[in-house]
Amino acid sequence: PEENGHQNKKLKSDADEEDAEDQIKKLPKRKIVLLMAYSGKGYHGMQRNVGSSQFKTIEDDLVSALVQSGCIPENHGENMKKMSFQRCARTDKGVSAAGQIVSLKVWLIDDILEKINNHLPSHIRILGLKRVTGGFNSKNKCDARTYSYMLPTFAFAHKDQHVQEELYRLDRETLGRVNKLLACYKGTHNFHNFTSQKGPRDPSAKRYIMEMDCGEPFVRENMEFAVIKVKGQSFMMHQIRKMIGLVIAIVKGYAADSIMERSWGEEKVDIPKAPGLGLVLEKVHFEKYNRRFGNDGLHEPLEWTEVEEKIAVFKEQYIYPTIINTEKEEKSMANWLSTLPIHDFNSSAAEMQINNKNSK
Numbered sequence: 001p002e003e004n005g006h007q008n009k010k011l012k013s014d015a016d017e018e019d020a021e022d023q024i025k026k027l028p029k030r031k032i033v034l035l036m037a038y039s040g041k042g043y044h045g046m047q048r049n050v051g052s053s054q055f056k057t058i059e060d061d062l063v064s065a066l067v068q069s070g071c072i073p074e075n076h077g078e079n080m081k082k083m084s085f086q087r088c089a090r091t092d093k094g095v096s097a098a099g100q101i102v103s104l105k106v107w108l109i110d111d112i113l114e115k116i117n118n119h120l121p122s123h124i125r126i127l128g129l130k131r132v133t134g135g136f137n138s139k140n141k142c143d144a145r146t147y148s149y150m151l152p153t154f155a156f157a158h159k160d161q162h163v164q165e166e167l168y169r170l171d172r173e174t175l176g177r178v179n180k181l182l183a184c185y186k187g188t189h190n191f192h193n194f195t196s197q198k199g200p201r202d203p204s205a206k207r208y209i210m211e212m213d214c215g216e217p218f219v220r221e222n223m224e225f226a227v228i229k230v231k232g233q234s235f236m237m238h239q240i241r242k243m244i245g246l247v248i249a250i251v252k253g254y255a256a257d258s259i260m261e262r263s264w265g266e267e268k269v270d271i272p273k274a275p276g277l278g279l280v281l282e283k284v285h286f287e288k289y290n291r292r293f294g295n296d297g298l299h300e301p302l303e304w305t306e307v308e309e310k311i312a313v314f315k316e317q318y319i320y321p322t323i324i325n326t327e328k329e330e331k332s333m334a335n336w337l338s339t340l341p342i343h344d345f346n347s348s349a350a351e352m353q354i355n356n357k358n359s360k
Contacts, residue, residue, distance in 0.1 A: 027107045027108065027109070029083075029105040029106065030105065030106065030107075030108050031084065031104070031133065031136055032103070032104065032129055032130065032131055032132060033129070033136070033302065034101070034104070034116075034128070035100075035126065035128035036058075036097060036099075036100040036124070036126055037098050037099070037100070037124075037311060037314040037318075037319075038096060038318075039124075039318040039322045040091060040095045040276075041277075041322050042056070042094075043056055043093070043094070044057050044093045045057055045093050046087055046089070046090050046091040046095075046097070048060055048080065050078060059087070062102070062120070064077070064119065065116050065117075065119035066104075066116060068119040069115035069116045069119055070107070071112055071116065072105075083104045083105045084103070084105050084137075085103070086103050086104070086137050086138045086139050086140075087101075087138065087139065088101040088102065088103075088139055088142050088145070088284045089139075089145055089235075090237075092237065092279070094277055095276050095279045096281070096319045096323075097281035098283075098311050098315050099281060099282055099283040099284060099311065101138045101142075101284050103137060103138035113126055113128075113129055122318075123318045125310075127304070127310050127311060127314070128306075130300050130302060131299060132293075132299060133293055136289070141286055141288070142284050142285065143233065143285050143286060143287045143288055144284075145233075145281065146211075146230070146231040146281075146282045146284075147229070147230050147231075147279060147280065148227050148229050148282050149227065149228040149230070149244055149274070149280070150225055150278040150323050151226065151244075151274070151278045151333060152327055152333055153169070153217050154168035154224075155252075155333050155337060156170060156175075156251045156252070157252070158253050159253045159340075159341075165223065165334060166223050169224055170217045170226065174251065175214060175216075175217070177251055178247060178251055179213050179214055181247045181250055181251065181260070182212040182228065182247060183212065183213070184260055185209045185230075186211070186212060187208070187209065188206055188207070188209075190264050190265075191205055191207050191236060191239055191243075192205035193263040193264075193268065193269045193271050194236065194238070194239045194246075195238055195239050196237065198236065200267075201266075204236075205236070207232060207234065207235065207236065208232060208233045209230065210233070211229065212230040213228070214226050214227070214228045215227050215229065220320070221324050223327070223328065225324070229282070230243070241273045241279065242271045242274070245273050245274040246272070248272075248274060248337075249272055249343065249345065252340065254341065254343065255343075255345035256346075269345075270343055270344065272336075272340060272343055274333075274336065275333055277333075278327075278333075280319055290302055290303065
């Protein structure tokens with residue numbers, strides 16, 4: 001109270017804002033999942049590196065939008081554990097997604113999707129939201145992930161064939177050969193050669209691949225492209241790009257078919273890593289969770305058929321044009337193909353080190 005007995009009156013608008021904030025803080029926090037689509041060009045992957053502002057990630061923009069829209073407190077942005085944040089897949093630099101899933105605790109404010117999207121750039125969209133169980137973790141509960149890799153078909157032209165990139169068209173025989181090689185990856189193999197920092201006896205290098213094939217080619221902007229789809233339980237860093245890189249090297253005639261079997265053995269094999277540009281996280285699968293909780297009357301199954309059209313529109317608007325235009329302007333595949341002759345596919349890493357020492 002003031003000396004004259006009157007209380008200081010707050011400005012009405014300030015009081016209204018504080019009331020609104022207090023109302024939000026009284027809302028219980030709920031565990032949800034968000035379905036995300038994004039074009040990854042210009043970003044250093046999905047995962048946020050708190051304290052490292054020079055490498056911008058998708059999560060930097062997402063967390064900023066969550067704070068600005070008012071569905072998480074500001075301090076949760078700095079410490080993501082406070083909102084139990086978990087992404088389903090940690091996509092690499094330049095990789096896009098059409099069906100990424102993140103789980104987190106938020107205040108379920110009105111028009112939450114619209115408000116979050118208002119604070120995001122147009123090449124990152126939240127396309128769906130569902131309530132999940134309190135202990136849900138999008139990474140641990142995920143049974144499988146499906147990725148696609150879009151590439152210009154001239155990548156499969158034999159090294160002795162002189163091709164004009166825009167005129168090249170993939171023939172049936174070569175497509176058949178590509179699919180025969182991709183099918184070899186199905187099942188469980190030791191993929192220690194398809195990532196870095198994993199030894200041949202590391203049990204986590206064993207991965208299970210369910211499906212892998214290359215679809216029918218199609219022409220966009222006068223250039224022929226094809227899409228490789230791969231579904232696996234989980235993938236290690238650079239694994240898919242190296243799986244595709246090795247198939248390209250074999251089909252082009254730089255490496256023998258036998259190198260694939262050899263790469264699953266204990267010796268170190270130098271496997272080329274295809275560009276990140278064409279890689280897209282298509283879908284994440286929660287079959288076990290859906291069977292247990294999807295029809296319990298409280299939770300919805302984590303299926304997104306109702307937004308499939310939105311996903312398709314986003315891909316056509318942001319993901320495919322970025323891949324096609326970047327390929328034509330920056331020639332990422334063509335430049336990478338020019339490095340394949342440098343690889344020594346016949347010798348092991350140990351032999352390569354000895355050769356390097358001798359040449360020095």
